[in-house]
Amino acid sequence: MHFGYSDEQQQFRDIVARFLRERSPTSEVRKHMASADGYDRALWQQLASELGVTGVHVPEALGGQGFGYVELGIALEEMGQALLCAPYFASCVLATEVLRNVATEAEQRTLLPALVRGDRIATLAWVEQSGRWDVAATTLTAHGQGDACRLDGHKKFVLDGHHADLLLVVARTRGSVGDAGLGLYAVDAQAPGVERRPLATIDSTRRQAELKFSDTPARRLGGTESAATKLRQSLDRATIALCAEMVGGARALLNSAVEYAKLRMQFGRPIGSFQAIKHKCAEMLLEVELATSAARYAAAAIDAGDSEMPALASLAKAMASDAYMRAAIECLQIHGGIGFTWDEDTHLWFKRAKSSEVLLGDASHHRERYMALTEATA
Amino acid sequence: MISDDEATLRTEVREWLHAHWDINRSLVAWRNLLVDSGWGMPHWPRAWHGRDLPVSLLPVVEEEFEAAQAVGVARIGIRLLAAATLLEHGSDSHKSRFLRRILTGEDTWCQLFSEPGSGSDLAGASTRADRDGDNDGHGWRVNGQKLWTTSAHHAQWGLLLARTDWDAPKHTGMSYFIIDMMQPGVEVQPLKQMNGHASFNQVFFTDAQVPAENLVGKIGDGWKIAMTTLAHERRNADALRRWGHASPHAGPIYDEERAEIATVMEPYKWYPQRAGRVDLVMKRARESGRLADPAVRQEIARLMMMSRSAEWLALRARQAKVAGKPEGPEGSLGKLVASHVARAASHVHTLISGADAMLAGADSPHDGLIAEILLSVPATSIAGGTDEIQRNIIGERVLDLPREPRMDTGPFRDVPRNPTRGR
Ligand SMILES: Cc1cc2nc3c(=O)[nH]c(=O)nc-3n(C[C@H](O)[C@H](O)[C@H](O)COP(=O)(O)OP(=O)(O)OC[C@H]3O[C@@H](n4cnc5c(N)ncnc54)[C@H](O)[C@@H]3O)c2cc1C
Numbered sequence: 001m002h003f004g005y006s007d008e009q010q011q012f013r014d015i016v017a018r019f020l021r022e023r024s025p026t027s028e029v030r031k032h033m034a035s036a037d038g039y040d041r042a043l044w045q046q047l048a049s050e051l052g053v054t055g056v057h058v059p060e061a062l063g064g065q066g067f068g069y070v071e072l073g074i075a076l077e078e079m080g081q082a083l084l085c086a087p088y089f090a091s092c093v094l095a096t097e098v099l100r101n102v103a104t105e106a107e108q109r110t111l112l113p114a115l116v117r118g119d120r121i122a123t124l125a126w127v128e129q130s131g132r133w134d135v136a137a138t139t140l141t142a143h144g145q146g147d148a149c150r151l152d153g154h155k156k157f158v159l160d161g162h163h164a165d166l167l168l169v170v171a172r173t174r175g176s177v178g179d180a181g182l183g184l185y186a187v188d189a190q191a192p193g194v195e196r197r198p199l200a201t202i203d204s205t206r207r208q209a210e211l212k213f214s215d216t217p218a219r220r221l222g223g224t225e226s227a228a229t230k231l232r233q234s235l236d237r238a239t240i241a242l243c244a245e246m247v248g249g250a251r252a253l254l255n256s257a258v259e260y261a262k263l264r265m266q267f268g269r270p271i272g273s274f275q276a277i278k279h280k281c282a283e284m285l286l287e288v289e290l291a292t293s294a295a296r297y298a299a300a301a302i303d304a305g306d307s308e309m310p311a312l313a314s315l316a317k318a319m320a321s322d323a324y325m326r327a328a329i330e331c332l333q334i335h336g337g338i339g340f341t342w343d344e345d346t347h348l349w350f351k352r353a354k355s356s357e358v359l360l361g362d363a364s365h366h367r368e369r370y371m372a373l374t375e376a377t378a
Numbered sequence: 379m380i381s382d383d384e385a386t387l388r389t390e391v392r393e394w395l396h397a398h399w400d401i402n403r404s405l406v407a408w409r410n411l412l413v414d415s416g417w418g419m420p421h422w423p424r425a426w427h428g429r430d431l432p433v434s435l436l437p438v439v440e441e442e443f444e445a446a447q448a449v450g451v452a453r454i455g456i457r458l459l460a461a462a463t464l465l466e467h468g469s470d471s472h473k474s475r476f477l478r479r480i481l482t483g484e485d486t487w488c489q490l491f492s493e494p495g496s497g498s499d500l501a502g503a504s505t506r507a508d509r510d511g512d513n514d515g516h517g518w519r520v521n522g523q524k525l526w527t528t529s530a531h532h533a534q535w536g537l538l539l540a541r542t543d544w545d546a547p548k549h550t551g552m553s554y555f556i557i558d559m560m561q562p563g564v565e566v567q568p569l570k571q572m573n574g575h576a577s578f579n580q581v582f583f584t585d586a587q588v589p590a591e592n593l594v595g596k597i598g599d600g601w602k603i604a605m606t607t608l609a610h611e612r613r614n615a616d617a618l619r620r621w622g623h624a625s626p627h628a629g630p631i632y633d634e635e636r637a638e639i640a641t642v643m644e645p646y647k648w649y650p651q652r653a654g655r656v657d658l659v660m661k662r663a664r665e666s667g668r669l670a671d672p673a674v675r676q677e678i679a680r681l682m683m684m685s686r687s688a689e690w691l692a693l694r695a696r697q698a699k700v701a702g703k704p705e706g707p708e709g710s711l712g713k714l715v716a717s718h719v720a721r722a723a724s725h726v727h728t729l730i731s732g733a734d735a736m737l738a739g740a741d742s743p744h745d746g747l748i749a750e751i752l753l754s755v756p757a758t759s760i761a762g763g764t765d766e767i768q769r770n771i772i773g774e775r776v777l778d779l780p781r782e783p784r785m786d787t788g789p790f791r792d793v794p795r796n797p798t799r800g801r
Contacts (some may be wrong), residue, residue, distance in 0.1 A: 003694040004701045192416070202548070258777050273765070273780040278773035284719075285772060286711050293690035315683045367679035372684070375660070376667065 001300050003293075005074070013074045013160055019051055020082035026345045029085045029205060033348075037163045038207040047086065053118030054092050058100070062111040062240060067105025068238065073244035073299035079294075082214050083348055084204040087121050089194045090159035092242045095122035095168050096200030098235040100224040111166065111186065118327050122166035125155035125211055126231070133361045135170055135231045136178055140213065142171035142185055142220070151193075151213040157359075161209030162198040165189050168230060169211075169218065179228035184216040192216065203355035204252065236313040239360045243295035246320040246356050250288045253324075253331040257281060260335055271334070280330050289330045291316075291323035311373040314366035321356070321363040328353040387431075390440040391417065401447045405638065408631060409451050409482040418481050426465060426473050434700040440520030447627050449635050450581035452483030452641065456529055458506045459781065460487040460537055462637040467595045467603045470479030472556065474790050476535070483638060488533040488559065489611075490524040490581060491604060495796035497526070498767050500539070500608075501548045501601055502786070502795055505583060507540035507555060516590040518542075520557065520583040526761075530566045532567055532581040533559045537587070541790065542597055548790045556592040563587060577645040595650065611762045612713040651747065652754040653716065654723025656685045660728070662743070668730045681722045688715045693694055708778050716766040717759040725757040 005013070023043055032040045042277035048054040057072040066072075072093075079088060092115070099112055099122075109296025114120040130137055140153030151171055163169070167189055173181035187194065199208045222230070258281050261272030271277050298316040301309060328350040332339040337344050361369070401442045403718065412418030413427045420439050423430025428615060431439070443450055457480045464472050479485040496502035505522025536557045543551035557564070563586030568576040578766055597604050625632055659678055663669040669678075692712055698704075728735045731748055738749040759765045773779045 001690075001693075002697065003690070004697045004703070066799040258779065260542040262778060269783065270780045272773070273782050275770070275782070276775075278777075278779050279766070279769040281777055281779060282714070282772035285777060286714055287713055289689040289691055290684065290715065293694055296694075297687075297690045317687065318679070319683055319687055364676060367676050367683070370679045370683065371675045 001297055001305065001306075003059065003296055003300070005335045009071065009074060010367050012071060016051065016075050016078040017081075020078055020084060024082050024084050026083065029083050029108070029348065030095070030129060032085045033204040039163075044086055044121075045118050047088070048116070053090070054118050055096075055112075056092075056097060056344065058112060062108060063116040067279060068303040069299040070296075070303055071363065072241055072294060074243055077251075077295075078246035080245035080250075080352075081252040082259035083205055083249065083252070084245065085125070087160040087164065089206065089238075089242065089245065090123040090164065091115055091121045094124040094159065094234075094238050095164075095166070097238050097241075098124055098184055098231060099221070100167055101230045101234045102227045104222055107221050115166075120165040121160065121163065122168060123158055123160050124127060124168045124170070125158040126170040126235075127157045128154055129156055131157070133365070135182055135228055135235070138170050138182060140169065142173045142218065143182060145172050145220065145224075147219045149218045151185060151187065151216045151218045153213055153234065155211040155213075155233040156199070156208075158209045158211055162196050162207060162213050167194070167211065168186040168221075169213070170217075170227075179226050181268050182226050182228045182231065183224075183294075184227050185220045187213070187216055187220055189216045191218075201355065205353040206355060212355060214307055228353075232310070236310050239313045239317050240295065240298045240302060242298060242356060242360055243291070243320040246324045246353070247288065247292040248330050249349050249352055250291065250320075250324040250327040251355070253327040253346070253353075254281070254284045254288050256346065256349075257327075257331040257334045259364060264336075268331065277334055280334065282329050287323040287326055287366075291319040293321040300314045311370055314361075314370040314373065317361060318363040318366040318370065321358075321366070324353040325357050384435065386432065387435055387438050388442060390781055391439050395442060395446040397445050400797070401631045403628075403631055404632040405449065405631055406482050406484060408449065411480050412451050413481050422652055424467065426477055432700070435698075437786065447624070449631055451481040455646075456487045456489050456533075456537070457481075457485075458614075459607050459610050460535070461726055463603060463607045464594070467554070467599075469591075469594075471591060471603065471712050472594065476556070480617050486529055486532055488527050488529040488536045489607065489733040490527055490530070490536045490538040490557070490753050491607075492521055492524065492526045494525050495798060498764055499786075500604060501552065503539050503541055504539075504795065505540045505543075506688065507538075507542050507553060507588065510587065518555065518588040518590070518593070520555075520563070520588060522583055522588040524581040524583075526569075526578045526742070527566075527581050528578045530559065530581050531576075531645075535537045535559060536564075536581075537607060540601050542600075544791045545789045546598065547788060548786060548793060550598050550603045551790050552604075553597050554594040554600040554603040556594060557586060557784070561586060566567045573648055573651075573750055575648050576644055577648075594765070604776060608763065612710075614770075618708045632693075648750055648754045652757045653725070654720035654755055654758075655747075655751050656681065656719065656723050658744075658747075659723065662730045662748070664728065665731070666734075666743075668729050668732070674726075674729050677722075677726050681719070681726050684715075684722060685719050688712075688719055691715065710768075710772055713762065714765060714772065717765050717768075720755045724752055727751050 019378060052065055053075045054069050057066030057069060057077050060066040096115060099108055115122050125134055127133060128139060140151060140155060141344045142149050142151050144150050151169060167187040169187055171185050193214040195212040197210045199210055201208050261277050261281060262270055264271045294316040298312040301312050332346050332350060335344060335346055338344045393488040394417060416429035417429060419427055420431040421433050421436055424430050429581045460482050461477060464476055491500055493505060495504060505524060507520050507600055510517040510519045510745060536559050538555040538557045539552055541551050541554040563581040563584050566579050568579050570576050629733045663678060668681055727748055734743050739746045742749040774781055
């Protein structure tokens with residue numbers, strides 16, 4: 001597996017980083033996280049038209065740039081570092097991923113290009129009231145066939161669900177259990193029988209909604225076979241993408257902590273010269289670098305078609321969840337009282353760290369899943 | 379993708395091994411051949427027993443040696459630290475006198491840095507080297523004590539850090555010497571360790587002699603050169619796992635290698651255990667029936683994930699080096715992460731063993747191996763620089779955090795230090 005970045009990849013990182021530094025400083029993040037939709041439409045259009053990152057890993061035939069998960073990871077690391085406040089993970093990762101894996105080519109041709117252009121925003125609704133991440137926990141039901149399906153039930157924790165144009169909903173055919181009867185359905189957010197309620201979230205830079213479907217018209221994507229395996233594969237890939245965003249965020253916290261430790265004076269010397277602080281920073285660096293190594297390895301493994309895939313997703317997520325949260329806690333601690341204020345920026349990342357820690361499964365969940373996936377071979 | 383270079387190299391090694399590898403040769407004769415051909419250390423310079431091979435191609439050579447089941451040059455112990463230091467700072471005469479016998483395994487080396495009064499604070503060494511008046515003022519006379527010296531009890535040569543100027547600040551008053559350990563002025567006493575083994579020693583110097591030509595670098599360069607030795611030691615912290623594995627094959631040369639490992643390596647047979655033996659964890663969990671316990675599973679997964687991420691971190695560092703990129707923070711983190719992994723592994727072995735973790739020797743699991751892990755892991759966070767010192771280094775050199783105020787500037791003579799213990 002190769003870790004080093006080519007010159008082109010490094011350039012790509014620099015371009016994304018510069019763009020985000022200029023267009024999405026925390027002053028902008030703060031403005032848009034307090035707005036009704038929770039993101040900046042103008043910035044979203046620029047991300048699509050100027051940077052083209054909305055289709056990094058989408059094939060060129062579908063309007064994307066045709067790169068792999070390593071490049072997607074590069075973009076996400078930078079977005080996580082800048083705490084970009086936009087529906088990128090919902091639309092360009094989760095929704096794009098399930099469309100690529102589950103939908104037919106014809107369906108992808110109809111639905112994907114608008115997402116890549118940034119004209120429409122999509123999201124994936126799979127988790128329900130139970131809070132279980134596995135698709136087998138789905139209870140929302142579908143009946144009917146092809147274009148003429150109807151959905152009934154609830155979805156919760158739907159990222160950007162309150163404003164997305166296209167809702168991709170995981171549902172099961174009536175009476176089915178387990179993996180059987182699971183399918184992916186496309187629902188126009190304006191369709192009759194869709195009720196959307198924004199949830200109050202800890203992290204206001206990534207909003208969530210609760211959705212209710214009552215006899216809602218929907219279209220089944222990708223044929224009639226159970227989509228369980230393909231959905232799981234999509235979620236594993238999305239998990240690895242999330243890890244890239246998370247290690248980027250953790251790095252921002254580390255940098256902020258180190259910078260502050262050099263500046264802040266107490267007892268006649270910078271607090272960074274106290275070992276209690278210096279050693280915290282060293283351990284943060286170690287943890288961030290370990291999680292970064294795992295996230296990058298896992299992204300490269302998707303591109304390489306590595307058969308260890310699901311286990312690597314769990315490994316990377318457990319490492320990222322712990323490293324991001326630890327970085328958040330230590331960064332706040334190193335800032336002292338000011339770290340607990342609204343005006344200082346640490347809490348913005350702290351909140352993203354907290355919600356990302358849990359999103360798609362927390363560290364314990366993934367440690368158990370890793371064991372289940374590897375104990376047969378180890 | 380296989381490059382032409384790689385394919386040509388592979389054929390070249392294979393043909394050379396085919397023509398020369400012979401299990402009936404003596405170990406030293408074979409290793410001399412490796413030294414002459416440059417295939418023993420192919421990434422070393424051509425002038426000094428190597429072939430100037432890029433580090434990135436080393437695995438090709440290693441794979442071919444493995445395929446032919448050919449024995450390599452001697453690598454274990456302090457010898458490669460000595461070799462790396464001499465390659466970088468030694469004179470041509472040092473290189474021609476010492477490098478060959480390092481690689482053939484005929485000479486063993488030790489590192490005489492730590493003292494009773496100075497361990498982490500290596501620059502506080504107070505073993506003295508004075509100009510030897512009896513010897514036309516050319517040679518040196520050494521007096522003092524070193525401590526924790528691994529291998530001193532069977533080493534021919536020592537890498538010695540000694541003070542040559544007591545009026546200079548501590549870092550600039552030391553020089554670096556090669557000292558003959560077999561002379562009368564050097565007395566070595568093995569020290570028994572908490573795990574029952576004895577791989578380190580205390581060493582007393584009483585007017586021990588060092589000829590002038592055994593000074594490495596210039597007078598006062600001691601600290602700088604010691605840093606080279608230490609950098610190699612810390613970088614190889616995770617290589618401890620591979621310490622002294624004998625090949626299982628049949629044949630005279632393998633017998634000789636096994637005998638070498640059995641005798642010379644006896645005091646070090648606990649070394650793989652100090653890294654925590656992550657490789658044994660799943661096997662132990664399964665055979666003890668603890669694999670079903672959710673709490674144990676969490677800890678095993680935590681360990682495995684950290685250990686694999688650490689391998690990828692090291693891989694990132696190696697690939698960056700091969701690509702000619704400046705070494706990132708990855709390189710400095712290896713020693714500290716090895717400590718974390720070893721500690722976590724010791725914790726997991728305890729969880730898995732339950733009550734058996736109280737037992738030792740033949741009464742404990744795997745004939746004492748598990749007990750040996752539990753009692754060897756503490757060395758990892760001390761030897762080669764403690765965890766605290768590693769965190770200082772990472773904080774100050776990688777993250778560029780401000781240093782602590784110093785109490786030890788000015789002439790070394792006036793720096794407060796530990797009272798010297800009598801013998
Ligand atoms: C198995 C083993 C093999 C060894 N082999 C060799 C060898 O071959 N050659 C050799 O020269 N040495 C060898 N050593 C010695 C080793 O390098 C020292 O033990 C180590 O550097 C610590 O020094 P010390 O024992 O004097 O402890 P001290 O330096 O006295 O440290 C005591 C405690 O204080 C802490 N401390 C000290 N300074 C600081 C600081 N500035 N900031 C924060 N905390 C600090 C330390 O981290 C430690 O916890 C070996 C040690 C072991 C365990």
